[in-house]
Amino acid sequence: MASSTSTHIDTAPPVPKSGRSTGRAGDKIFSGLSKGSGILLLVIMASIAAFLTYRASIALSKNEGNFLTTFDWNASARPPVFGIAVLLFGTVVSSIIAMAIAVPIAVGIALFISHYAPRKLAAPLAYVVDLLAAVPSIIYGIWGALFLVPQLNGLNLWLDQYLGWTYVFDKTQVGVARSLFTVGILLAIMILPIVTSVSREVFLQVPRMNEEAALALGATRWEVIRMSVLPFGRSGVISASMLGLGRALGETMAVATVLSPSFLISGHILDPGGGTFAQNIAAKFDEANEFGRDALIASGLVLFLLTLLVNGAARLIIARRKDFSGANA
Amino acid sequence: MKLQRKNRLRASALGALVVSGALVLTACGSDDNTKTGADGTTKASAPAPGDIKCDGAKGKLLASGSSAQKNAVDLWVKNYMAACSGVEVNYKSSSSGEGIVAFNQGTVGFAGSDSALKPEQVEDSKKICTGGGQGINLPMVGGPIALGFNVAGVDKLNLDAATIANIFNDKIKKWDDEAIKKLNPGVSLPSTAIQAFHRSEDSGTTENLGKYLKAAAPDAWSYEASKKWPAPGGQAASGSAGVASQVKAVDGAIGYFELSYATSQSIKTVDVNTGASAPVKATPDNASKAISAAKVTGTGSDLALKLDYATKAEGAYPIVLVTYEVVCDKGNKPETLGTVKSFLEYTASDAGQKALTENGYAPIPAEINTKVREVIKSLA
Numbered sequence: 131m132a133s134s135t136s137t138h139i140d141t142a143p144p145v146p147k148s149g150r151s152t153g154r155a156g157d158k159i160f161s162g163l164s165k166g167s168g169i170l171l172l173v174i175m176a177s178i179a180a181f182l183t184y185r186a187s188i189a190l191s192k193n194e195g196n197f198l199t200t201f202d203w204n205a206s207a208r209p210p211v212f213g214i215a216v217l218l219f220g221t222v223v224s225s226i227i228a229m230a231i232a233v234p235i236a237v238g239i240a241l242f243i244s245h246y247a248p249r250k251l252a253a254p255l256a257y258v259v260d261l262l263a264a265v266p267s268i269i270y271g272i273w274g275a276l277f278l279v280p281q282l283n284g285l286n287l288w289l290d291q292y293l294g295w296t297y298v299f300d301k302t303q304v305g306v307a308r309s310l311f312t313v314g315i316l317l318a319i320m321i322l323p324i325v326t327s328v329s330r331e332v333f334l335q336v337p338r339m340n341e342e343a344a345l346a347l348g349a350t351r352w353e354v355i356r357m358s359v360l361p362f363g364r365s366g367v368i369s370a371s372m373l374g375l376g377r378a379l380g381e382t383m384a385v386a387t388v389l390s391p392s393f394l395i396s397g398h399i400l401d402p403g404g405g406t407f408a409q410n411i412a413a414k415f416d417e418a419n420e421f422g423r424d425a426l427i428a429s430g431l432v433l434f435l436l437t438l439l440v441n442g443a444a445r446l447i448i449a450r451r452k453d454f455s456g457a458n459a
Numbered sequence: 460m461k462l463q464r465k466n467r468l469r470a471s472a473l474g475a476l477v478v479s480g481a482l483v484l485t486a487c488g489s490d491d492n493t494k495t496g497a498d499g500t501t502k503a504s505a506p507a508p509g510d511i512k513c514d515g516a517k518g519k520l521l522a523s524g525s526s527a528q529k530n531a532v533d534l535w536v537k538n539y540m541a542a543c544s545g546v547e548v549n550y551k552s553s554s555s556g557e558g559i560v561a562f563n564q565g566t567v568g569f570a571g572s573d574s575a576l577k578p579e580q581v582e583d584s585k586k587i588c589t590g591g592g593q594g595i596n597l598p599m600v601g602g603p604i605a606l607g608f609n610v611a612g613v614d615k616l617n618l619d620a621a622t623i624a625n626i627f628n629d630k631i632k633k634w635d636d637e638a639i640k641k642l643n644p645g646v647s648l649p650s651t652a653i654q655a656f657h658r659s660e661d662s663g664t665t666e667n668l669g670k671y672l673k674a675a676a677p678d679a680w681s682y683e684a685s686k687k688w689p690a691p692g693g694q695a696a697s698g699s700a701g702v703a704s705q706v707k708a709v710d711g712a713i714g715y716f717e718l719s720y721a722t723s724q725s726i727k728t729v730d731v732n733t734g735a736s737a738p739v740k741a742t743p744d745n746a747s748k749a750i751s752a753a754k755v756t757g758t759g760s761d762l763a764l765k766l767d768y769a770t771k772a773e774g775a776y777p778i779v780l781v782t783y784e785v786v787c788d789k790g791n792k793p794e795t796l797g798t799v800k801s802f803l804e805y806t807a808s809d810a811g812q813k814a815l816t817e818n819g820y821a822p823i824p825a826e827i828n829t830k831v832r833e834v835i836k837s838l839a
Contacts, residue, residue: 204687206661304653390696391659413660414660416557417554417557422560
């Protein structure tokens, strides 16, 4: 009955229930601070969402066009007519192109660093890939406009000649490569570091046991990767890709510098033209009057929702994979 | 383990090097070049050369708008600031649309625009111009809108309004098109594809080109003139400078911008076939001939002009723009009013107007210029 601890002179402090403070001042302050930080974040997010929604509702109530289907952006005119069809299309298409290029390459680099590269090479290489993330996006834009665009003419002609039958790669307009395809390539380079570094961390966390077991069964290195590394890392790679996609969707300056903006939807991704949400906001903000800015904010709200959807989808995919073991850095 | 740590150390050392390097570089880049007098007012300097009166000017004047007049304003600002120490005029060259928006939000002392204020913009300006004032247009700079082209092996090119319209609305696709050949006998035109560049933002230059095409080639160009590019096809670039640099870089390109951009980047320009005896070259003098026929349509102190774009007069270059400085007739902000008056008095003066001709711009005709000077004196 009497507890054996009563014989001890210094009793250990009672173990606090999770989330409750023990009543000591330091504890109270610390738990208050951490709770405050959490609440602050929610307040900031809520106020941003409220601001966007309020300003967007002003714009939408006066829009003479259909916000979802109008192929035009004349928000500062009277009457204002604007729609996001072109922007949504351009944003999604350029991001898909970027993902299609960047994810396979990033997974390749990550595997090379984590499983193939000699130790001496792996660390510097990883570091160099991370450095890509340190380049400001406007620099990517300038490099894209002055170097990449002229260099891509040859590739575009080649794609047009041999893949023109796919409709997508059919180049109907002459012109330098200031197209969604070029933007996609540029975005691919920009999201490479984030996808690579997260994937690399995941691949490094594959339990040694699994790999050694596979090796013990006589598997080659490629089979080890196929049977133990990739299945283990799959959800990590998915969440890495989603992080990259989030960045690609919202990229502004690089796109605005490279793309030749126009309000057309074209399935020919090599033709110049199109636009993205962020590029349109950057290009139009300067010359937009009060109402025009509200309209741009409305398009920003759509981008906000699009990003939320993408993240939600990513979480669903990851949640469905039960073998996921907290490897999403 | 040891190896890893070494690598990490090395990596962080490298990182530190990169970061510190970047810091040093930005520190060099953000030199603060503002010069103000000890108390922010003008010092009584020696009498200013060439019509510049600095009295009343003080501090910093912000202005923004038309990129077509950028090169003219840059020159004026240089001369003006050399004469009035302690005054800073800062003109941000973007687009006419942006300039008017900035003016109507009260962030600039005056705006530059290649097209006169629209009625609704005048309405908006009444919020900014206090005491019943409103925004007015003061024509200050004229200039030819040059059609710059870059076609390998072609040095001279004549085009007429209908052909220009068809090039810009995507109907003529190759440089050796029959329509172009007919206008350029004896010139060997390559079969290069035409790449027409237009402005991506709301531009007064676009609107003036549109007015010209609609006046001179109504059958080929059915679009209402607007600041926004109306036609299909082609490619967009931002600002006059953006269009000019694309034309300079791309073989087979054609674009439009104020002549000064063509002169400064040595881009070849199209001679326009107006129906006069010979095709007209884009020069300040030829533009002046067209601008001299302009009529004032504004009322009171507003001096908005109407230009005759369909002119067939000998040697008159029809694709012209007049850039207005937009100010309040009364109710300008007291802190910038003195500088605005003093600066615009200089730009409208003989010396200010003469400086234009050397740089690909055309001065405003004398009788209109006289009215402009009177209005500037009356600004409050």
